[in-house]
Amino acid sequence: MSPSDTPRVLQLCHGYDGPFLDCARQYAVLFAGTPYRVTTVFLTGVPDERVAAACASDEVLFLGYSSKEVGGLKLGAMRRLREIIRGRDFRLCIAHRFKPAYIACVATRLPVIGVNHAFDVYQRFSRRIFANLFRKRLLLLGVSNAVRDDIRACLPSWPAERIETLYNRIDVEAVQAEQITREGAREHLGLPLEAWVVGNVGRLHPDKDQATLIRAFAQALPKLPPNSLLAIVGGGRLETTLKTLASELGISDSVCFLGQIPNARRYFKAFDAFALSSDHEPFGMVLLEAMAAGLPVVCSDCGGGREVIESVGSLFPFRDENALASQLEQMSNTECSVYVTEQRLRQHFTDDVAKIHFWKLASSFLPSDSIAGTTA
Numbered sequence: 001m002s003p004s005d006t007p008r009v010l011q012l013c014h015g016y017d018g019p020f021l022d023c024a025r026q027y028a029v030l031f032a033g034t035p036y037r038v039t040t041v042f043l044t045g046v047p048d049e050r051v052a053a054a055c056a057s058d059e060v061l062f063l064g065y066s067s068k069e070v071g072g073l074k075l076g077a078m079r080r081l082r083e084i085i086r087g088r089d090f091r092l093c094i095a096h097r098f099k100p101a102y103i104a105c106v107a108t109r110l111p112v113i114g115v116n117h118a119f120d121v122y123q124r125f126s127r128r129i130f131a132n133l134f135r136k137r138l139l140l141l142g143v144s145n146a147v148r149d150d151i152r153a154c155l156p157s158w159p160a161e162r163i164e165t166l167y168n169r170i171d172v173e174a175v176q177a178e179q180i181t182r183e184g185a186r187e188h189l190g191l192p193l194e195a196w197v198v199g200n201v202g203r204l205h206p207d208k209d210q211a212t213l214i215r216a217f218a219q220a221l222p223k224l225p226p227n228s229l230l231a232i233v234g235g236g237r238l239e240t241t242l243k244t245l246a247s248e249l250g251i252s253d254s255v256c257f258l259g260q261i262p263n264a265r266r267y268f269k270a271f272d273a274f275a276l277s278s279d280h281e282p283f284g285m286v287l288l289e290a291m292a293a294g295l296p297v298v299c300s301d302c303g304g305g306r307e308v309i310e311s312v313g314s315l316f317p318f319r320d321e322n323a324l325a326s327q328l329e330q331m332s333n334t335e336c337s338v339y340v341t342e343q344r345l346r347q348h349f350t351d352d353v354a355k356i357h358f359w360k361l362a363s364s365f366l367p368s369d370s371i372a373g374t375t376a
């Protein structure tokens with residue numbers, strides 16, 4: 001079989017910032033052990049060998065646009081995409097986020113699987129028009145049931161089986177191998193070995209609501225172990241506001257703002273517990289990474305987080321600092337079952353589990369000749 005005859009999958013990504021690089025990896029590995037070769041295309045971002053190596057793809061292309069340049073009609077991106085697929089046997093496109101899905105549908109005749117990583121993607125009337133126009137060759141996936149249900153509510157005339165869930169996931173062994181010891185992680189982060197530490201990782205942004213976490217920690221602090229700390233990893237426009245809040249509550253010495261830390265999941269074992277206080281988190285990849293580190297986890301009972309930690313973590317009503325304070329106190333006195341947590345990871349959030357589910361979805365969506373020879 002010549003290179004031009006090799007069946008291929010096009011993966012179209014807006015960029016590789018934040019969690020989206022690993023999302024590209026997650027979908028590329030679904031085709032391991034099949035005849036397909038995966039070409040991953042990033043619309044934005046400069047060429048980067050480390051990014052290419054992390055994609056698990058057979059070919060990685062960087063178009064180098066800015067986010068502004070892929071706004072509007074996106075004609076340049078469409079033209080370049082047509083050049084990429086010309087003369088090669090592409091059978092399917094997987095598009096992450098709305099703009100790539102739009103570009104793929106307009107620029108190609110391929111079946112398109114649009115992966116949705118956020119809420120309210122199809123709230124706009126123009127986007128609902130787009131979805132209905134291309135519905136015959138468009139399958140929409142949400143990264144959680146919460147996101148899936150949000151899309152179904154926006155597109156009520158669509159059959160339910162064309163709007164489904166495929167959870168985000170991690171390579172458990174790879175993540176655990178990457179995570180360094182408690183002692184090494186604390187040394188790197190500058191945290192004392194004897195402290196009981198609650199960790200939080202995320203942008204300092206209203207959506208992440210670290211303010212509620214700080215208030216809850218202040219309320220719980222007198223009942224927590226001596227020298228307890230709240231360690232917040234991340235940067236953003238609310239840094240000064242949050243530091244002021246900690247000062248007003250008299251706990252500045254007990255709240256550590258650690259800033260942006262590259263590959264922060266390596267250091268999760270520095271924490272004794274992990275808290276996510278976000279407003280309607282679509283999924284919560286940091287929860288999987290915390291679970292891989294064997295940490296007890298607590299998150300707000302909204303969005304996709306509840307689906308991640310079901311049966312192994314604790315929930316509190318969003319912005320309820322009293323409930324969160326109670327959960328933190330309880331976590332400080334309870335041992336986490338690392339075995340049970342890891343079992344949940346392996347049963348629901350691994351590449352092998354996702355591959356089985358993906359090919360069941362694909363078999364009902366793609367033409368039969370497009371999926372022949374898979375190992376699902």
